Amino acid sequence: MLTENQISDFSELLGKDNICIVMHKSPDGDTIGSSFALLYALKRMGKNAEIVCSDEIPDHFRFISDGIQYLDLIFEPETVVSVDLASEALFGEKYDYLSHRVDFAIDHHFSNTLYAKKTILSENTSSAGELMYELFKCSEIEIDKYIAEKLYIAISFDSGCFRYSNTSSFTHKAAADLLQFSFDASAINVKLFDSSSLAQLKLESEALNSVKQYKNNKISVVTVRYSQIKRLGVNENELGGLTAITRRIAGTVVGITIREKSDGEIKISLRSQQESPLPEFDVSSVASKFGGGGHVRAAGLSMNCSVEEAEKKIIDAVIEEWNRIYDNSRQ
Amino acid sequence: MLTENQISDFSELLGKDNICIVMHKSPDGDTIGSSFALLYALKRMGKNAEIVCSDEIPDHFRFISDGIQYLDLIFEPETVVSVDLASEALFGEKYDYLSHRVDFAIDHHFSNTLYAKKTILSENTSSAGELMYELFKCSEIEIDKYIAEKLYIAISFDSGCFRYSNTSSFTHKAAADLLQFSFDASAINVKLFDSSSLAQLKLESEALNSVKQYKNNKISVVTVRYSQIKRLGVNENELGGLTAITRRIAGTVVGITIREKSDGEIKISLRSQQESPLPEFDVSSVASKFGGGGHVRAAGLSMNCSVEEAEKKIIDAVIEEWNRIYDNSRQ
Numbered sequence: 001m002l003t004e005n006q007i008s009d010f011s012e013l014l015g016k017d018n019i020c021i022v023m024h025k026s027p028d029g030d031t032i033g034s035s036f037a038l039l040y041a042l043k044r045m046g047k048n049a050e051i052v053c054s055d056e057i058p059d060h061f062r063f064i065s066d067g068i069q070y071l072d073l074i075f076e077p078e079t080v081v082s083v084d085l086a087s088e089a090l091f092g093e094k095y096d097y098l099s100h101r102v103d104f105a106i107d108h109h110f111s112n113t114l115y116a117k118k119t120i121l122s123e124n125t126s127s128a129g130e131l132m133y134e135l136f137k138c139s140e141i142e143i144d145k146y147i148a149e150k151l152y153i154a155i156s157f158d159s160g161c162f163r164y165s166n167t168s169s170f171t172h173k174a175a176a177d178l179l180q181f182s183f184d185a186s187a188i189n190v191k192l193f194d195s196s197s198l199a200q201l202k203l204e205s206e207a208l209n210s211v212k213q214y215k216n217n218k219i220s221v222v223t224v225r226y227s228q229i230k231r232l233g234v235n236e237n238e239l240g241g242l243t244a245i246t247r248r249i250a251g252t253v254v255g256i257t258i259r260e261k262s263d264g265e266i267k268i269s270l271r272s273q274q275e276s277p278l279p280e281f282d283v284s285s286v287a288s289k290f291g292g293g294g295h296v297r298a299a300g301l302s303m304n305c306s307v308e309e310a311e312k313k314i315i316d317a318v319i320e321e322w323n324r325i326y327d328n329s330r331q
Numbered sequence: 332m333l334t335e336n337q338i339s340d341f342s343e344l345l346g347k348d349n350i351c352i353v354m355h356k357s358p359d360g361d362t363i364g365s366s367f368a369l370l371y372a373l374k375r376m377g378k379n380a381e382i383v384c385s386d387e388i389p390d391h392f393r394f395i396s397d398g399i400q401y402l403d404l405i406f407e408p409e410t411v412v413s414v415d416l417a418s419e420a421l422f423g424e425k426y427d428y429l430s431h432r433v434d435f436a437i438d439h440h441f442s443n444t445l446y447a448k449k450t451i452l453s454e455n456t457s458s459a460g461e462l463m464y465e466l467f468k469c470s471e472i473e474i475d476k477y478i479a480e481k482l483y484i485a486i487s488f489d490s491g492c493f494r495y496s497n498t499s500s501f502t503h504k505a506a507a508d509l510l511q512f513s514f515d516a517s518a519i520n521v522k523l524f525d526s527s528s529l530a531q532l533k534l535e536s537e538a539l540n541s542v543k544q545y546k547n548n549k550i551s552v553v554t555v556r557y558s559q560i561k562r563l564g565v566n567e568n569e570l571g572g573l574t575a576i577t578r579r580i581a582g583t584v585v586g587i588t589i590r591e592k593s594d595g596e597i598k599i600s601l602r603s604q605q606e607s608p609l610p611e612f613d614v615s616s617v618a619s620k621f622g623g624g625g626h627v628r629a630a631g632l633s634m635n636c637s638v639e640e641a642e643k644k645i646i647d648a649v650i651e652e653w654n655r656i657y658d659n660s661r662q
């Protein structure tokens with residue numbers, strides 16, 4: 001549920017003009033879907049509005065951005081709105097300078113660093129898309145088929161198609177409402193989740209075959225080198241499916257995916273699942289030790305070192321946190 | 332929406348006693364979840380009720396059956412109710428004789444052969460679970476946490492966690508309502524969808540590597556031999572994930588999975604996806620040519636022949652239907 005402050009902050013935003021919406025770097029289904037829904041709503045109100053993003057929209061997400069690949073500044077903004085951006089670091093190189101002058105941040109990450117003048121933050125919401133839906137419902141904006149589809153995409157993407165623990169009764173209520181505008185949600189979910197080239201599927205197979213396990217197979221580590229990506233001909237923009245690949249290995253409580261990028265940077269994603277009645281393993285606390293961030297059950301970080309060094313550092317950090325939380329009570 | 336007839340048929344069922352609920356052979360999340368919800372509701376009303384199933388409950392579905400592995404007749408029933416059973420053939424060997432005396436069938440398959448005295452059929456419903464939810468809501472049965480969890484499992488299972496085209500606005504509305512009883516839906520979805528042993532994941536890798544494609548890669552065929560299953564040590568009961576594996580290959584319109592069982596029987600599952608604006612490829616029509624059945628986008632059948640022969644027969648039949656529908660307009 002939104003607070004009155006949040007509703008009035010959003011209403012203040014709708015009173016502005018010449019608005020620039022900023023998406024996070026390495027844009028995903030949530031930031032793109034939510035931003036395009038907002039852009040369309042603002043334009044329909046007669047506002048001058050634009051979206052920018054430091055990175056290009058990957059091929060497989062261009063169905064969300066209406067085919068657009070590059071989103072650059074068209075006009076000098078009066079008002080800057082960030083969507084789904086937890087911290088300044090996520091603005092990316094090109095639009096980093098905008099991070100110092102954000103008027104409104106619309107976000108759902110509890111790790112949000114409150115860099116904006118006004119932050120509309122809803123931590124218990126699956127996605128920026130779900131928060132945007134709530135804001136639209138409490139405002140003068142009427143949802144139509146275009147908006148419904150964009151918001152549905154954002155929500156489905158960030159909730160893993162309603163399967164992650166961030167999915168609440170309200171998430172389904174929003175989806176039920178949005179699906180009344182008859183668009184092909186199944187085709188969307190195929191594009192978001194079920195559509196890998198054979199090359200990608202082969203890379204995933206190799207990744208799963210590389211798994212190393214610790215703490216009684218409760219910690220699973222998967223490593224993908226750039227040489228594999230290159231050999232199989234997988235587009236580096238289409239590696240999103242790898243980040244949660246450890247979820248597929250039964251019994252994994254903490255999953256670590258280490259991926260070497262073409263420029264040598266190491267991208268690490270962390271996932272956790274609760275084994276009740278034991279306490280949660282908060283992966284964002286590990287990520288933040290390395291300058292990364294995220295949620296309790298999904299976080300990410302980057303390192304600039306060799307794959308071996310990155311592997312050692314992250315495994316050590318996860319095991320240290322594991323021992324701290326579970327106090328050697330479960331081995 | 333239920334018809335008045337359906338509501339009154341279900342009310343008639345609730346007036347009976349000594350009720351035997353029959354699940355389909357090779358029980359899945361939908362038939363088990365829906366049947367256990369109904370069993371519990373009937374027992375809470377003070378009825379004598381039982382569930383039977385010709386096959387044992389596989390390991391990975393026993394969290395739905397409250398740990399129960401075998402479901403056999405406890406008492407001689409006065410009333411027989413089938414749940415999620417499209418045809419007599421699905422009763423299985425052991426309880427085949429009950430197929431001739433079914434009083435009420437509660438089902439959502441449009442291919443239902445109307446073998447029961449009264450059939451409560453809702454073709455546009457994602458799952459028997461969603462239909463059961465509707466029936467409960469229109470009856471004296473009050474949903475509690477136990478029922479909510481079982482029905483959620485049934486709905487989530489059959490809708491592929493809300494990603495398949497059978498998911499409607501109402502499916503999400505039901506989920507929103509059920510999730511108000513705070514159970515761990517995320518943990519359920521991990522058990523239903525994200526929990527494969529490394530051996531299973533390796534088998535899936537091999538299966539994907541075996542893919543053969545036809546008609547400009549729009550038809551994908553995956554074959555799994557029993558020798559592979561045995562070598563990797565995968566339990567034959569835990570091969571459900573293979574049936575929709577072709578969905579994962581981008582561009583596949585019709586997916587065929589051929590699996591050899593330990594007794595030599597060949598199980599074939601067919602999946603289709605619509606490429607709008609082209610017409611649907613109805614896989615159930617191909618399945619029915621071989622005595623199988625199912626839905627437009629998901630169907631199954633069995634053959635008793637060699638793997639090679641089965642492959643040839645099913646590929647020929649699919650290509651014949653392909654040519655008929657698309658009239659060589661898309662190659």
